[in-house]
Amino acid sequence: MSEPIIKFDKVVKRFGSVTVLNELDFSVSPGEKVTIIGPSGSGKSTVLRILMTLESINDGVVWVDGEPLWHEERGGKLQAASEKHMHRMREKLGMVFQQFNLFPHMTVRRNLTEAPIRVLKLSKKEARERADRLLEMVGLQDQADKYPHQLSGGQQQRVGIARACAMRPRIMLFDEPTSALDPELVGEVLNVIRNLAEEHDLTMLLVTHEMQFARQISDRVCFFDRGRICEEGPPSELFSEPKEARTKEFLRAVVDPDSAKGEKQASAEG
Amino acid sequence: MLFGIHWDTSSDLAFAASILPILLRGMVITIEATVLGFFIALVLGLVLAVLKAAPTRIVSWPALVVTEFVRDTPLLVQLFFLYYVLPEYGIVLPAFLTGALALGVQYSAYTSEVYRAGLEAVNRGQHEAARALNLTTTRTFTHIVLPQAVPRVIPALGNYLVSIMKDVPVLSVVTVLEMLNVAKIIGDRTFNYMIPLSMVGGLYLILTILASAGVRYLDLKLPKIGIPLK
Numbered sequence: 303m304s305e306p307i308i309k310f311d312k313v314v315k316r317f318g319s320v321t322v323l324n325e326l327d328f329s330v331s332p333g334e335k336v337t338i339i340g341p342s343g344s345g346k347s348t349v350l351r352i353l354m355t356l357e358s359i360n361d362g363v364v365w366v367d368g369e370p371l372w373h374e375e376r377g378g379k380l381q382a383a384s385e386k387h388m389h390r391m392r393e394k395l396g397m398v399f400q401q402f403n404l405f406p407h408m409t410v411r412r413n414l415t416e417a418p419i420r421v422l423k424l425s426k427k428e429a430r431e432r433a434d435r436l437l438e439m440v441g442l443q444d445q446a447d448k449y450p451h452q453l454s455g456g457q458q459q460r461v462g463i464a465r466a467c468a469m470r471p472r473i474m475l476f477d478e479p480t481s482a483l484d485p486e487l488v489g490e491v492l493n494v495i496r497n498l499a500e501e502h503d504l505t506m507l508l509v510t511h512e513m514q515f516a517r518q519i520s521d522r523v524c525f526f527d528r529g530r531i532c533e534e535g536p537p538s539e540l541f542s543e544p545k546e547a548r549t550k551e552f553l554r555a556v557v558d559p560d561s562a563k564g565e566k567q568a569s570a571e572g
Numbered sequence: 573m574l575f576g577i578h579w580d581t582s583s584d585l586a587f588a589a590s591i592l593p594i595l596l597r598g599m600v601i602t603i604e605a606t607v608l609g610f611f612i613a614l615v616l617g618l619v620l621a622v623l624k625a626a627p628t629r630i631v632s633w634p635a636l637v638v639t640e641f642v643r644d645t646p647l648l649v650q651l652f653f654l655y656y657v658l659p660e661y662g663i664v665l666p667a668f669l670t671g672a673l674a675l676g677v678q679y680s681a682y683t684s685e686v687y688r689a690g691l692e693a694v695n696r697g698q699h700e701a702a703r704a705l706n707l708t709t710t711r712t713f714t715h716i717v718l719p720q721a722v723p724r725v726i727p728a729l730g731n732y733l734v735s736i737m738k739d740v741p742v743l744s745v746v747t748v749l750e751m752l753n754v755a756k757i758i759g760d761r762t763f764n765y766m767i768p769l770s771m772v773g774g775l776y777l778i779l780t781i782l783a784s785a786g787v788r789y790l791d792l793k794l795p796k797i798g799i800p801l802k
Contacts, residue, residue, distance in 0.1 A: 354704050392706045403701035407719045416715070417705035469705060 307332040313362035322348050324529035335506040337516040340526030346509045350475040354397045355388050396471030400478040402462045404450040411446040414468045436464040440494050456487030476508040525549045598754030605672050606737040612676025617683030642681040650674050655746045671743035690725035730787025
């Protein structure tokens with residue numbers, strides 16, 4: 303067994319008096335594709351945001367690639383990490399946002415080259431070549447000189463994915479990448495993610511409501527509820543034969559919202 | 573006679589025509605004071621806005637206090653202070669520079685608030701994306717946040733340009749020969765205040781209309797989403 307590339311060790315996250323993550327234990331192996339599902343407010347996006355260092359933790363330790371993310375070892379003790387340490391750790395991670403968060407004042411190509419040039423110190427030529435290759439990968443090679451607002455939502459999100467890939471992270475975090483899209487644009491984004499998932503080295507963590515898609519690409523599905531993993535397993539098991547009552551209830555509500563509260567139908571199915 | 577130009581008092585029209593070049597000399601000073609004052613207000617305002625946004629109170633508090641102090645005291649008091657008190661400590665500035673500095677400092681308090689609103693209006697997701705891409709805080713500010721904030725605040729900053737222009741006559745009390753001061757000197761010497769002062773009013777109207785039109789033009793021309801950086 304290989305060492306986990308991501309490991310949450312009794313992680314606690316509170317927003318004011320609300321406990322979002324309640325002593326969460328969670329780990330991901332290198333190259334694993336994990337989907338996190340669960341009701342809103344269950345802490346699933348928070349897991350990704352903590353990994354991307356957008357949200358700090360109140361207690362516990364997060365390990366990424368064998369090193370603590372939010373801590374540094376000083377004098378044999380774990381202490382709050384410096385910005386320098388987190389800067390180094392962030393190189394391992396990339397994130398795709400629900401709202402795309404492209405830089406609106408930059409062209410598509412500039413969106414893809416800014417960080418590689420400034421952070422990875424690539425030459426302009428190298429960064430440009432890398433950007434063009436990635437745009438081809440997401441099928442947007444003709445759009446390089448446009449501004450984000452000239453693209454459709456689906457195209458913008460594909461740029462978002464390409465931008466994250468341009469940093470060559472080992473771990474990709476997808477935070478509800480299709481939730482802000484019109485239904486007819488979801489497919490093109492999922493196809494790009496599906497292609498990425500076929501890369502065996504890349505570790506993927508995906509928060510989504512696209513259950514069908516989760517079933518296709520994940521090695522493992524985690525159902526989050528009230529800041530903890532309520533149930534996890536291969537998609538074939540979790541979707542077909544959920545064990546926990548909460549999981550069943552959630553899946554029923556997501557798959558067929560009309561029957562969410564229909565006891566009759568539920569018992570008929572069971 | 574002023575600036576070596578004589579005036580002709582034979583008729584009202586001839587008088588007006590003869591003092592126009594003198595008033596225009598004053599207008600140049602008015603414009604110079606406006607531009608310099610506005611420039612100081614733009615730069616100092618941005619510095620104050622950044623300091624006020626600092627996460628540590630040791631940095632943000634002094635900036636807040638300075639802003640509040642400057643905003644709540646009259647321009648004339650600040651001007652007198654700079655002009656009469658600073659020389660006692662060996663800092664002697666020409667009247668024009670003192671005046672432009674006073675205008676700039678006074679208005680930096682206002683522009684800093686405009687900048688602050690503009691910076692806060694930039695979506696949080698932009699900061700997050702920049703962080704996810706590992707850009708430094710400085711780079712994020714100068715190349716992601718600021719280019720998006722500036723176009724949004726241009727109309728509000730432009731209004732302050734017009735306000736500064738209208739405050740320049742205050743500098744006449746420290747002997748700056750701007751337009752109003754020139755007109756007053758002409759009035760003192762010819763006992764005709766009516767014509768030079770009316771002309772100053774007219775010239776001011778033209779200046780402010782032009783400045784406002786310029787600001788509006790800029791606002792329409794700049795893309796709303798941000799200034800593309802080449």
